[in-house]
Amino acid sequence: MNRTQTALADAGLIVVAALDAAFNQPAGPLTTAAAVVAVGALLVRRRWPVPVFAVTLPALVLLGSVIATLVALYVVAVRYSNRGLLTACGLLAAAGYFVPGLEFEYPRTDLALTLIYATMTAAAPIFFGRLVHARQELALRLADIRAAREHERELDAQAILAAERNQLAREMHDVVSHQVSLIAVQAGAMSVSTRDPDMKAAAENVRRLSVDTLDELRHMVNLLRASGSSATGLAPQPTLSDLDRLVAGSGIETTMTGTAPEGIDTAVQRTIYRTVQEALTNVRKHAPGSTATIEFAQEDTDLTVTVANSAPTRPTLPLPSARHGLVGLQERAALLGGTVRAGPRPDGGYRLQLRLPLATRHR
Known part of the structure; x- marks a missing residue:
């Protein structure tokens, strides 16, 4: 009421x-x-x-x-x-x-009837009150059941939506991302092989647009996957600001010299971070007891990042390696017009060098 x-x-x-x-x-x-x-x-x-x-x-x-x-x-x-x-x-x-x-002075029969009437009169509001109480409890429980069913329907809808988003993310990653990567690589190869300035500029523009599209596509895939999960937000992609934490947690005595120029975009920063991460992982696996150096240098419009390590001082355990990490780094660098070179050093150590052009990647 x-x-x-x-x-x-x-x-x-x-x-x-x-x-x-x-x-x-x-x-x-x-x-x-x-x-x-x-x-x-x-x-x-x-x-x-x-x-x-x-x-x-x-x-x-x-x-x-x-x-x-x-x-x-x-x-x-x-x-x-x-x-x-x-x-x-x-x-x-x-x-x-x-x-x-x-x-x-009641007759015995009237006294009994009065007692019964008094008892019934007192019992009636109690029974009626309990009936109303039970009705209220039932209404509350029905409301809880309706809320629970609605919540279940929402969960089912979210699960279906999450499955659709994950399927869409897989399709985008497996098909679109692969095709855009091929476009970027072929455009980069065309810009290097052609001598026509106009064709070279057009190929470089296609490569740059493909790289930017691929970067945005990866963010969109992450967004789709995160939206279909219970996570409250996207995990931030690593940048150069996370490099000190990476080095500190690597367990390797590492010296870092030089710095990257200001204003480089996030795609370059992620490539540098992943390169250093892979290099330190290889040092830890294949050169136990060695020390490492990370050197940033800029030559004209190119930025070089060199990760070198000394010879191992402890016995090296043979570990299986398909060199997928190095291949992945070379693909990352190629998408940005750069190169990755790696090889042993005369002193028994190892060196990995990343070279990236910066002229078209500054913001």
Whole structure:
């Protein structure tokens, strides 16, 4: 019910209780006060149901005004589920209804009927109150069930959407990414082999656009995969700001000299990071006990990053290697128009050098 209906219902109950008290004709100040207190207490019966029920009992005993007590007992039954409390309140209400008749001499049959009537009168609001309480509990549980089903439907919809996104991400990665990579490599080869300045510029422009498209495509694939998972956001791609942490966590004594120029874009930064990461991984696997150096140098419009290590000082365990890491680095560098060279050093160490053009990669 809305507030207006609730207020009208409260007013109607109080009027009925007041009329019941008036019809019983309070004869003195004590009975009048008991009637006024019983009727007035109904205003706060929802807040303090048990105390209100208690203060209605004097009017029931002294005056026989039963409506206020029954209303208060109903509210107690709606609010509380404790059987002991409800039984005690019911017995008090029945006794309050029955006690005023003790001053009369009833025949045995009438006395039994009065006792039964008092018991039924007290039991009725309790049973009705419990029925309303059960209805409210059922309504709440039905609401919980509806909410749970709605949540399940949302989860099912999210799972379907996640599967579609992952499938789309796989298709983009396996098909589109591969084709764009081939376009970039072939455009780079064309720009190197042709002597026509216009053709060379057009091929270089195609290569640059392909690299940018591939970079955006990879971000889009990551976004699709992350959107279909429980992650709250995308993991950031590594940049040169993460290089110190990489070196510190490599477990290799490493010296870094030089710095990369300011303003290089994120694709170049990721390529440098992955190159250094792969080089340090190879040092740890194939040259235990050695030290490493990382050197940044700029020659005209090219940036070179050289990772070199000394000869191993501990026995080297033979580990299987298909050189996929080095191939991946060469492919990364080729997409940016650069090269990767690697080979042994005369002192028994190893050197890996990345060279990238910077003229067209500055922001």
